[in-house]
Structures are given as structure tokens and as C-alpha cells.
Amino acid sequence: MNVDALSNHMQGALRRALRTLYPATPDVMSLVRVHVWRDRRYVGDHAGKVLAWEGFSANIRRIDSRMRTVYIDFVPHDYDQAMATQLFGDEFALKLRKTGPAVITYVLDFPVDTSAKITRAGFVPRIMGRTIHACAIASIAEYLADDPGSHASTVIELLMLQKALANERRAIHxxxxxxxxxxxxxxxxxxxxxxxxxxxxxxxxxxxxxxxxxxxxxxxxxxxxxxxxxxxxxxxxxxxxxxxxxxxxxxxxxxxxxxxxxxxxxxxxxxxxxxxxxxxxxxxxxxxxxxxxxxxxxxxxxxxxxxxxxxxxxxxxxxxxxxxxxxxxxxx
Known part of the structure; x- marks a missing residue:
């Protein structure tokens, strides 16, 4: 796997989405930040070692109070099915089993009762305690095969879904x-x-x-x-x-x-x-x-x-x- 190509694809998706949504904001690209998740409760462990998800995020609320943060993570692990189900819920675990190592694009903090609506919208719910994340999951090969514009479209669609399920139609409009x-x-x-x-x-x-x-x-x-x-x-x-x-x-x-x-x-x-x-x-x-x-x-x-x-x-x-x-x- 070409790690640099994957990194460029992930960053490119966020940058194109931001450029489309905020074309006149000169410092919009500064919103894109590197992050690493290392918390056993959220990403699990293997052989006593905490796993890690790493990628890029953009906290759009810094320039637009209507919006929140969107994340794109590289997940290099083949999860044990039982652990994945316990951590993320059945639907997410099943999708991850099919893809193996994956790239996950997601937004946070949906109410638990929106799981079916997230699925109907074409995304995968990731159950995290009392909230749900709405996710798009792609294998590494699948992600690299698509152009950044396609992934940027997914980023925008997820952000709009977040507003829609929060009954904030005015923000979407x-x-x-x-x-x-x-x-x-x-x-x-x-x-x-x-x-x-x-x-x-x-x-x-x-x-x-x-x-x-x-x-x-x-x-x-x-x-x-x-x-x-x-x-x-x-x-x-x-x-x-x-x-x-x-x-x-x-x-x-x-x-x-x-x-x-x-x-x-x-x-x-x-x-x-x-x-x-x-x-x-x-x-x-x-x-x-x-x-x-x-x-x-x-x-x-x-x-x-x-x-x-x-x-x-x-x-x-x-x-x-x-x-x-x-x-x-x-x-x-």
C-alpha cells in the first residue's frame, strides 16, 4: 500500500469539500489537522496493546457555527469480529469484516434513535455508547480507486445529514x-x-x-x-x-x-x-x-x-x- 498516496487522497477529499463549501474563506485549508485516536474504549486493543486510528479532521465550527467536525481515518487493523461488534455495533462490525483495513469518513454525535435513518441514507452507524457516528467505510483499494472529488462529495453529504437529523434544514438550505x-x-x-x-x-x-x-x-x-x-x-x-x-x-x-x-x-x-x-x-x-x-x-x-x-x-x-x-x- 502506498501510504503517501492514501494520505494525499484523504487530505484532498477534505480540502476539496471545504473549498466547495467555503470558496471565499482564505484560510479554510488551515482547518485540516492530523489526529490519532488511541483509546481502548473507542478503537480496541490487540495482544495487550492499544490500537490506533489516524487520519485528518476539519473542525468547521471554527469558521461556521452551523457546522461541526468531520473526520477521515485510516484503520489498518483486521478486527476480531466479537471485539468489533462489542466496540462498534453489529452493522459497523459486519461492514469492517468485509473490507478489512479501511478508510472511514464520519461525523459524530447522532442520537441513538437515528440509526435506521443513517442506514437509509446509505451510511453505516457506529454505535458509541449513547451516541452514534454516521460513517462511510471503504477498503483501501476502493478508496484509492475513486478520485478525491468523490470522497469530498461524501464528506459534504455526511455534514448535511448531520444537519438534517438535527432538524436544521435552514442551515442546509x-x-x-x-x-x-x-x-x-x-x-x-x-x-x-x-x-x-x-x-x-x-x-x-x-x-x-x-x-x-x-x-x-x-x-x-x-x-x-x-x-x-x-x-x-x-x-x-x-x-x-x-x-x-x-x-x-x-x-x-x-x-x-x-x-x-x-x-x-x-x-x-x-x-x-x-x-x-x-x-x-x-x-x-x-x-x-x-x-x-x-x-x-x-x-x-x-x-x-x-x-x-x-x-x-x-x-x-x-x-x-x-x-x-x-x-x-x-x-x-
């Missing part, structure tokens, strides 16, 4: 609105649409917070063709939740030709049955296929791809961001 403005003002959305072989007629600024409707809207043409299409754009950073019903409603209300969803996970499996009761819809793998099938197309733009794209333009974000946050979003 604030982060999502900031990202909407960044995507619009940075030119990322226009660049992505062009990469999908579309001509961009216009991209509206994000909708005023609290108003009914999709977050942004673009008018596009398929390259070399004349018809113009309305493309709704919806941005969310956690599970699909209420978007399962609102996205079909937006499509119907605003007579959209397609909807592009910027989210950590593919929304189509959840949206397909919701659309079935309202309008004809289909998965749209490439946006230039918008004219090729009847009904409404749903296209997923993975958050990980957005993070990677923003990382490539990071040098220009500081100049763009004051404009993105300083103006008042117009009401469509």
Missing part, C-alpha cells in the same frame, strides 16, 4: 443556496452544458429563496439545431427527501423539457415512480439527447464532478464569489 450562486457566477454550469454539446441561450440567476420552483433555469439548443428547450436545474446536498415530489411538480408547473439534478447520488431510482403518476419521464444520460425521446428527461450531474470542476477553477473563485453573494437573487 443556506449551504445549498451558496453553491447555486457559485455554480452560476463561476461559469461552471455554462461550461458543463457546452460539454454536453448544447448551445446555451441563457442561464437565469438562482431563484429567490422561499419561492416555489426549481433553483435555476437554462434555455438551451442542441448544437446545430434550432428548437429551444427549457432546462430546470435543482441542487441538493443530501438525500433526495422532499425533492422526490417537488421535482415532478416543478416540471409540470413550469412546462420544463428536462431537469438536471446536481446531487451526491443518482435521483432517478427515486424519481421514476414519482413521475409515473404525473408526466412521462426518462433518464437522460447526455443532455444533447433532450430532443430524442418523448416526455421529460432527468439528467444527474454528480456532486463529485462539480467538486472536481470547481477545483480546476479555484484560482478564479475568490474574484467571482463576492459578486455571487453580494447581489440579491432576482425573482423569476
Amino acid at each position: 443556506g449551504v445549498e443556496v451558496s453553491l447555486q450562486h457559485l455554480l452560476h457566477q463561476s461559469g461552471y454550469l455554462a461550461t458543463y452544458l457546452l460539454s454536453q454539446r448544447l448551445e446555451v441561450v441563457s442561464i437565469d440567476a438562482p431563484r429567490k429563496a422561499g419561492n416555489f420552483g426549481h433553483d435555476l433555469e437554462a434555455r438551451v439548443r442542441v448544437r446545430g439545431e434550432s428548437p429551444e428547450y427549457r432546462l430546470g436545474i435543482e441542487v441538493y446536498l443530501q438525500g433526495i427527501g422532499y425533492h422526490r415530489t417537488t421535482i415532478p411538480a416543478y416540471v409540470s408547473q413550469f412546462e420544463l423539457n428536462a431537469m438536471m439534478v446536481v446531487a451526491p447520488r443518482d435521483p432517478w431510482p427515486d424519481l421514476e415512480p414519482s413521475f409515473a403518476s404525473s408526466v412521462s419521464a426518462h433518464r437522460l444520460n447526455r443532455l444533447n439527447q433532450i430532443a430524442n425521446a418523448p416526455g421529460v428527461g432527468v439528467h444527474h450531474l454528480p456532486l463529485s464532478k462539480v467538486i472536481d470542476g470547481l477545483a480546476q477553477t479555484a484560482g478564479g473563485i475568490d474574484a467571482i464569489w463576492p459578486k455571487a453573494t453580494g447581489g440579491t437573487p432576482r425573482n423569476r
